Amino acid sequence: MINKSVENVKTALEGIQNGMTLMLGGFGLCGIPENLIKEISKSNFYDFKCISANVGTDDYGLGLLIRKKKIKTMIGSYVGENEEFERQMLNKEIDVILTPMGTLAEKCRAAKMGIPAFYTPAGYGTEVAIGKEVRSFHSKKYILEEAYQADFALIKAWKGDQAGNLIFRGTAKNFNAIMCGAASTTVVEVEELVQVGELDPNQIHTPGIFVDRIFQGDSYERKIEKLTLSKP
Amino acid sequence: MINKSVENVKTALEGIQNGMTLMLGGFGLCGIPENLIKEISKSNFYDFKCISANVGTDDYGLGLLIRKKKIKTMIGSYVGENEEFERQMLNKEIDVILTPMGTLAEKCRAAKMGIPAFYTPAGYGTEVAIGKEVRSFHSKKYILEEAYQADFALIKAWKGDQAGNLIFRGTAKNFNAIMCGAASTTVVEVEELVQVGELDPNQIHTPGIFVDRIFQGDSYERKIEKLTLSKP
Amino acid sequence: MALNKNQIAKRIAQELQNGFYVNLGIGIPTLVANFVPVGIQLEFQSENGILGVGPFPDAGEEDPDIINASKETITTLGSSSFFDAATSFGMIRGKHIDLTVLGAMQVDQQGNIANWKIPGKLVKGMGGAMDLVASAKQIIVAMMHTDRQGISKLKAKCSLPLTGVGCVNRIVTDLAVVDITPEGFYLKERAPGVQIDQIIHATEGKLIVPEDVPQMQLD
């Protein structure tokens, strides 16, 4: 067994540097790597290029890095729900690259799986296609998209073992499962770190080979962004 | 709930025709769609183009279709372990297209996921690359591979529910999980068909949307191709 | 009389068929789930990673790990499954989703759609819209026939940045059901009590008006 567990969030982030490209799992506030984000927000590092579906809220998730002006370039799909981000975007304090959500997902998956580039129909005929190769297959038009290249992937899973095997929960699987292994170094925080042998090999969502470091987070707020109930 | 269950193997194969392209899950004899293959071997249909990692043994798996000379073209990765197949190949009674195993897997996955083509390094500089586009990304050479197009995917899973949700077991996941949904019609046989609600949504390997028809197979031989024991 | 949002959703719900996998965008499309006809078996997909979207939870049953693409708390059904975003958009790109319903700022008579960006205004991103319109088997747009200034949203040519090209099949507005054909917009139904002249007036693109334009049946 290859032991991937590290002591805490600090050791998990060793090697991070100014200007690096970070992939961050999560959709909205669901499945975000809470402890890793908080640690980076407290650090002196800045000028990150971040790849993430969304940008958190004003006071949580990626919003913590945005408030501290640590993000220079944001690659995302939907960047609403965060006023400070909007302010920085309008003032051109932050570069924003908007990407169709499925293309963003597939570019992460491609990076993980060693596919340098692929064709997708999403964005053909729109400004997303500008500067990209267009090609027809079976008389439908597609554009060429390349895999991302990132330095760190910051991942949140539900359970994990010391070998780095992961299980996600509910829709928190979202971008976590595909970004895991898509960067030079993949760091995973879990709600529960279990002993090797406790997870059924048939139920592991992400094998430990895609994980470089794993630790159990100190605490989880698991915030709900939009509480909607059957009887309001 | 959309009910995907059909009565038996006969109804599961409705619409199959001479000359169609079939994808078949399994690796060696592990996870092969036993009941579907037997039913086709008993049918009057022939001239199939088959996409499968291997070709079974002389007396089981795809070997049953080969003995009946039902396969006109075989797309596979490793076609050993079957003498009758070798005979037909040497006599040019069967066309064989050999494909790197990872490329075969990714071409199935691409078909399932609506990716028309992708680049892979496998086969660059070899005869596999003949006639294919070569392109450099980050100064490494890759070749362009296109998604498969198939009429039927024949899949074996361990458990499934009426909505078509699937769970695989062990290394029988192999090509089953990726071929599922990669053809115009996907037919799945399971060892155990359970009621909707019995499977944990977190443990489903393949969501029912990738399945068109599902049934519980009459019997499973689950043959072992090479028994290897700790103390021989 | 022009339809309200719930009536638009109700009309769209008539397009639902047995066995459909459906993706609903935010706004009016979300309301379609409230009007699934009796006897129709279908599943709703949400592109953040769930198939088999259940109703909102009862108080105390909400789970931060179970949300839809609008980030609202939801519940599961017996048939539900969770998956990652690459698989989710594989379902969409691979044409496994039968029907996508989404809102729009403009649709033109070539079936082009614009619904993500207004130059000069704050842009929040396309989310999954570009993937959905590029790949769904069938796309229905739910929107008002005109904007608040009374300007038609059914254009000869979209003036806003596009989300997708030649992809919309049908538009359901407060005034009419309009199909996209190779010849242009085709008036299929009118809202109860709405005059054809009013629809023609509210449509900037070329509108083909057949002799008989039935009223929508909403009850």
Add this chain to the structure above:
Amino acid sequence: MALNKNQIAKRIAQELQNGFYVNLGIGIPTLVANFVPVGIQLEFQSENGILGVGPFPDAGEEDPDIINASKETITTLGSSSFFDAATSFGMIRGKHIDLTVLGAMQVDQQGNIANWKIPGKLVKGMGGAMDLVASAKQIIVAMMHTDRQGISKLKAKCSLPLTGVGCVNRIVTDLAVVDITPEGFYLKERAPGVQIDQIIHATEGKLIVPEDVPQMQLD
């Protein structure tokens, strides 16, 4: 004296490092698993879809659903996981596998490898070999220095159809450990008791022989 197959495997096992994910081909490479040095923690991957390959099962414990890429029954370990073939080759193509050991018919001084096809003879297919050689971080070839006719398998240029180009890092044969360098083959170690002249004679490609060529340490 020339090494036997187990000794070749034993020498290759010295290349194993802590934390390595390793894929072993059939033949001599499979034997490497028997010689993992004490204290080295690693995992074996089999490309049909398992990470953490365990030993062969005891009689009665064999499971038809748990096999390796050679189709042999195996067991799992506490750290094992199962996955589909696209994920499995994603591990390979994405350079998550640290070391691949495989056999070959020929290797040339450019690091090209031929191990899947002999023209005119029955061809069984490349299996996962082309994916493995195109993507592994480090590739070690295990083979005899010459074939049964005494013809060198370390070529100036492969004459057989290639499996991959410029990919082999190191060759361990019954006679020597040879590295591939931009200048050609480089003689790194010789089998105990084997004379350098014998290795030179058995090597068709350009072989760089340094002043001091240590003997392999096998015990």
